[in-house]
Amino acid sequence: MNVSILLILFLYGLIFGSFFNVVGLRVPNKTLFKQKRSYCDTCERTLTWSELIPVWSFIVQRGKCKECKSQISFLYPIMELTTGFLFVFTYYLTGFTSEFVLGLLLIALIIPVTVSDIVYRRIPNRLLLFFSLIFVNYRLFYPLDPIWDSFIGAGFALVLVFLIIVLSKGGMGMGDLKYYTLFGFIFGFSHFLLLFFLSTLYGAVFGIVFAKIKNLGRKAKIPFGPFIGLAALTVFYFGDTLIQWYLNLFL
Ligand SMILES: [Zn+2]
Secondary structure (H helix, E strand, O other): OOHHHHHHHHHHHHHHHHHHHHHHHHOOOOOOOOOOOOEOOOOOOEOOHHHOOOOHHHHHOOOEOOOOOOEOOOHHHHHHHHHHHHHHHHHHHHOOOHHHHHHHHHHHHHHHHHHHHHHHOOOOHHHHHHHHHHHHHHHHHOOOOOOOHHHHHHHHHHHHHHHHHHHHOOOOOHHHHHHHHHHHHHHOHHHHHHHHHHHHHHHHHHHHHHHHHHOOOOOOOOOOHHHHHHHHHHHHHHHHHHHHHHHHHHO
């Protein structure tokens, strides 16, 4: 394991994380290409280079805009660091392989969707459409074995989550449905089952802890996208190991 490669990937992760966060914040209200350069969301002033350094600028400015002193979203440093660590971890597990490319594409999808769902309670159609095209192309070059596993995964996800939406009346939304279906296509049937199980487990655990802390009732609404994304990453990194471990318990 080459340490300088890990360091470079971490720095790339910080920079891309900053971009993914902006995508998640701006795609839902269609301001991604409003200005060429980065700007403050409150005073709309164009940022100088010293305000654009991931994590560092946030710490130096104590999380506030230099000019208008408005709060900069905590999501910036969190998503920058998360992306940095995920880039490194992906390389650590896969090396420079086709799986590494798949990992980066998943991160590029999951970080903006997570940000958007936390801030706006929405999973933007345009993000899902854009990445659907990319993942369909990826699976043309690197198909699952067997190739139709992608379609079984997507079809199963579509029917399962649609039934849950109809039966639960508002537990999940259409954004979640499309997001799950895309992961069904990417991972195939068995890995999708694991993904679905993990996402509901994460959501339930978080829901219980959140309700305890905030003293809210069971009706408190939390966005589900972040748990789907976290489950997808778990499946990508540890899916084979977890499924093997599960099968060994029963066979
Ligand atoms: Zn400002």
